[in-house]
Amino acid sequence: MRTVNAQFLFDFGSPNAYLAHKVIPDIEARTGVTFEYVPILLGGLFRLTGNRSPVEAFAGIKNKPEYGRLEMERFVRRHGLTAFRMNPHFPVNTLQIMRGAIAASQDGSFTRYVDAVFGAMWERGLKMDDPAVIEAALNEAGLDGARLLEAINQPAVKETLLANTQRAFERGAFGAPTFFVDDEIFFGKDSLRDVEEEIVRARAA
Numbered sequence: 646m647r648t649v650n651a652q653f654l655f656d657f658g659s660p661n662a663y664l665a666h667k668v669i670p671d672i673e674a675r676t677g678v679t680f681e682y683v684p685i686l687l688g689g690l691f692r693l694t695g696n697r698s699p700v701e702a703f704a705g706i707k708n709k710p711e712y713g714r715l716e717m718e719r720f721v722r723r724h725g726l727t728a729f730r731m732n733p734h735f736p737v738n739t740l741q742i743m744r745g746a747i748a749a750s751q752d753g754s755f756t757r758y759v760d761a762v763f764g765a766m767w768e769r770g771l772k773m774d775d776p777a778v779i780e781a782a783l784n785e786a787g788l789d790g791a792r793l794l795e796a797i798n799q800p801a802v803k804e805t806l807l808a809n810t811q812r813a814f815e816r817g818a819f820g821a822p823t824f825f826v827d828d829e830i831f832f833g834k835d836s837l838r839d840v841e842e843e844i845v846r847a848r849a850a
Contacts, residue, residue, distance in 0.1 A: 761786035
């Protein structure tokens with residue numbers, strides 16, 4: 646079997662990215678392929694593509710938002726994601742916490758950081774664009790919140806997040822969650838079955 650590169654492009658502000666994050670470990674266990682998590686800035690990607698969030702884009706369309714909520718409820722039930730809650734502060738400006746993900750990837754705390762921030766956003770309903778709330782949530786997870794918040798101002802951290810977002814755009818991404826299996830692109834949590842099938846196919850090729 647050959648090596649397959651599976652990537653998960655995410656922004657903490659997307660509830661569907663959280664839901665995908667919770668399902669990815671099962672796919673990794675079944676396929677033996679570990680996903681590379683790539684932080685992007687969804688607002689920046691929207692600006693590059695002219696896209697808008699579903700809440701904004703479909704606000705005036707009758708029945709579509711209602712169906713979107715139904716589809717999300719089905720996904721939650723199917724995968725037993727009972728801890729999920731819509732964030733009462735949604736939409737949240739994720740610039741600080743996405744830069745924090747870059748900083749955490751550079752100091753070895755990335756996995757714990759991602760779990761902590763996704764949990765704070767979509768299980769605890771915290772206002773994760775408030776620096777004091779961010780710091781407290783990170784500290785509670787055993788991370789150094791003050792140090793990570795300080796690191797988000799480093800030019801290299803800012804530049805890496807911008808570069809990730811630009812690269813995502815150039816590869817065809819327009820929203821989150823986006824997945825790549827080698828060079829094959831997939832969008833949305835509902836494509837995870839296709840993502841898994843492509844991983845299996847690519848490994849056997």
